[in-house]
Amino acid sequence: MNTPLLQLTGITKTLKGQTAPRDILTGVDLAVHSGESVAILGRSGSGKSTLLSLIGLFDRPDGGEYLLGGRDITRLPERKAAALRSAEFGFVFQRFFLLKHLTAAQNVAMALVNGQGWLGGRRRRATVMAALEQVGIAHLAKHRPPRLSGGEQQRVAIARALVREPRILLADEPTGALDTETGQLVIEALRSATDRGCGLILVTHDRDHADRMGRVLQLVDGVLAPAGARVGA
């Protein structure tokens, strides 16, 4: 089999809050291949978002190994992590995090800013419009977020995640703030990214949405296991 896009082995993370430290991840193993979609289910506080933040290089694991395309990135310095986030990952969050003072196109273009600066004007516009078209809202390019519906806003956020043509798309409860019908459309938009070889990791509470992914995993007691299976079995 090909080298996985990303591979986590024995990942651990302890959260140090005001109370006693809590082992949130105790040994996560995960491999995601190109074009594969993975859903991660779990109760609130089970560590889904923590896991996603480790995969997205927002944070570092306390232990274990993280390979991206076969390259060990477990202890990557922040500057290189930022460059990787920009080049390899796309993020979709539960709250859309669109800047109200920017148009839909400008919000998407935000993801094109990286360590080197910005794409040139004409190329930037073309890239942004292509991403908006991909999620079917190119006609809303000049609209600002307050004038868009919840579903439209989330699709702008998806376009922002896809604009750099990432190898891995991370979605953290992307339908949490949407009605069922709009949620379906958003899941479909995310899934379509895998058709172009992008790996998708979806964190969700919704079993229906999870079932539309290629694989469904459950995070229980700090480890990942196939949904429905007993941990340790």
Added chain:
Amino acid sequence: MALSGRFRSSLVIGLQGIRARKMRTLLSMVSLFLGVLAVVVVQAGAELAAAAALADVELREGKDGTVQMFVPSEGAAGTIAMDTLKGRKDAVGVISTGAIIGEPGVTPINPHAAPFDGRGRGPDSDYYCDSSGYCFPGRDPKLAATSPGQAIELGLSGMTGDVRQFRPYRPVSGQWLDFDSAPSLSPRLVLNKEAAKGFGRYRVPAEMRIEGAPVNPTPRIIGVVDDGDEQPRAYVRADELLTWMPTTVANQRNGGLQVLLAPTATEIEQILKSRLVANGVAADHMESRVINSKEQIASQLALMRWVFLGMAGLVLLIGVAGILNVGLATVGERVEEFALRRAVGTPRSLLAGIVLAETLLTGLLTSAAAIGFGVLGLKVLGSVLAGRGPFPQQLDFPWQAGVAGVVAGLIAGLLGGLIPAIRAARVPIATVMRA
């Protein structure tokens, strides 16, 4: 992939931020405005003061570096000096005397070469001075013996060469003295502006009575210069002046001869001193000094400028505190935006650059407003005060004040934006995951 630089990205995103928060930007500008304006005003005032103080100092005193030497009126010292300096381009001897042009035997319109607009010493003054500059109490007995008439009294400077290399008189009209042609029996005069004012205002006969000269020549006025002197004065070739009076008389009447030498003319200075000493002039009677008036005045003005700039800097600091306050509040409100930007790959340094770009642009906008206000204020001030007292006729906004305003705005933007920029760069990305 064609990528533009971080700098441009920071500016573009910073501008977007400013447009999104117009009221905040306005508040920052208001807090900064007085400080930047204070810097602009101090710099403009200092430049105008320097221009007024330094404009004429070279005309009156001479360029910095010029060596000024006084040859005493002992024996044949004057004749020796004139002979030594003859034909030299790097040294000029200046004989000063007085002259009255106009009707003979009358009290001049401006006794003692006083300015024509009421300043200086008139015929009713309670003291009088002779042509050597010595003043005495009481009314001038010479004036008491004559009746008022159409004559103008002025100072007369006879020169062995072109003095403008040392004192750069500004041409006003006509021409300057020609030192290469043969001397004329009719002395050619170049008037200063005050003397030209007198000749423009009064019609006087062309007869010149030179102090100490036995015969009155008929002068020819060939030009007007601005020499920075408030008293009427005329410049003449020394040889044309000495056609009508002996050197010894000219030398004795005015306490000696003034010699101006280029900084490189050390040889002629030594020759002149040696010849004078050889002819019995005491070496310690020959004073010489290097002119540095402009430098002295400039250093005094610079001191004043720094004192006032220091005060303006304090006002600017208050503005910086304002911009810092608004900046910190804004960063607090934009935590999610910065976390999101970091999440999509914007590096910390670029985030800090975006915040700094906003405060720097705010500083620049404030500078533009303060400079505009300064230009307008100076125009209004100019229309009210120009020509009065120490104010020059034309008050142009000095470009240095504009530069100072821009620098002040940028510094304030930098100082006020630094801490918010660091805070923005440290916003944890996890903020977007936990929201």
